[in-house]
Amino acid sequence: MKIISTKARLHRNSEQIRIRRHQLRASGLKRNVEHLRRLEIVRLNKPILVPAPKVFILNDDRHRDSIIFFLRELERNLDAGLKVKIDFTDTIKLHPCGTLYMMANLDNLLVRFPGVISCKLPKDNIVEQLFKHLGLLSKLGRSSGLAVTADNVVNWHYATGSDATTSAFKALLFQHSEAMGGVLVRSNLYDCMSEAVTNTKKHAYPKESEFLNNWWMFSQARDDILQVAICDLGIGIPKSLLDKPKMEDYLRKLFMIGRQSSHDKTLIKLASSTSRSSTGLEYRGKGLPQMLDFIKNQDEGGFRAQSGAGSYTYNAFSKKDKAVTHRQSIKGTLVQWTLKLKSE
Structure with missing residues (x-):
């Protein structure tokens, strides 16, 4: 083993200190540059550019993370008093779950921060058509010269509301009445929605809420598949x-140890279960069990409920379910149904 002399050791330590000082100065300079850039943006009253995710989907963690971080960055800049321009340039794929969650959050931000959110148009024609079709571009003060003609765009239908009346989504559901073929299926799905x-309205929002007390809904019937979220x-x-x-007592026994986020998936599965024998408690009314039962009575299709850091999925074809803990939590609840449309 080589013995390092005191002089060499002191030299090495001083070199490490010098490097660290340089790193700290560089880090401080970077922070100062960023601070000055923000001050200049405020002085010129220019919007700060926030890149949007390439893919909007909540079901896998990589894309879920990018959506959560994007929405946090939007809110952070808006809270700081800055104007924001969302850069949709590289957005290439929109799934119902991620797109609906983004639309809901943007609606809230547009109410809280009126007149300071704009956007850059996406390069992808399909994405631009869908944003136009859903009314997102007009909300952000943009227009589009594209005609909404793509098959995977015109079949999307969107509704939102702040009360429990059914007229808004009743019209949305019956857009697909011909494709769905069957009064029973339409009626059961209508009951679930x-x-x-x-x-x-009963459970989601506290009396005092900073958010719109709204629900948001998508549906799409295409290629013999109906999706509702x-x-x-x-x-x-x-x-x-x-x-x-x-x-309280039942859940205390169920969750004696562990992180709360890891419990979310179990709580969602519990709320979706039709079996009350394990608890003997009427804690949820019809609710999620009714929604899950509807899919269980189908030969094909699926059900997914997401809330907090958890999600619970049931596959009607395999008759299997799965509960997952995600890295990032979402606000509220997102429920999806997928149905195989039965032709005559």
Whole structure:
């Protein structure tokens, strides 16, 4: 083993100190440059550019992370008093779950920060057509010369509301009445959607809320597949269950240790379960069990509920379910149904 002399050791330590000082100065300079850049943006009253994700989907963690970080960055800049321009240039794919969640959050930000959010148009023609079709571009003060003609755009339908009346999504659902072929299927799905909206009004929002007390809904019928998604930005399923006094003892036994976020998936599965024998508690009314039962009675299709850091999925074809803990939490609750449309 080589013995290092005191002189060499002191020289090495002083060199490390010098390098660290240089790093700290560079870091401080970078922070100062960023601060000056922001001051200049404020002085010139120019918007700060915030890049949007390439893909809007909540089901896998990589893309989920990018959506959450994007929305946080938007809110952080708006809270700092800056104008914001969303850069959709590189956005190339829109899934119902991620797109609906983004639309809901943007609606809230547009109410809280009126007149200071704009956008750059996407390069992708399909993405631009869909943003135009959903009314997002007009909300952000942009127009588009593209005609909305793409098959995977015109079949999307969008509705939002702040009450539990059914007229808005009733019209949305019956856009697909011919493709769905069957009064029973239409009626059952309509009941599920109605129950989801009722749950939003009964359970999702506290009396004092900084958010719009809204629900948002998508549907799309294409290639013999019907997709429906409904979203709110309320307290979420886990907190809704934990706030119920009759559930307190049961849940305390269930979750003696561990992080709260890891419990979210179990709470969502519990809220979706039709079996009350394990708890003997009427804690959820019809709600999610009714929505899940509807899919369980189908030969194909799926059900997914997402809230907090958890998600619960059921596959009607394989008859299997799965509960997952995600890295990032979402606000509120997002429920999706996928149905195979039965032709005559």
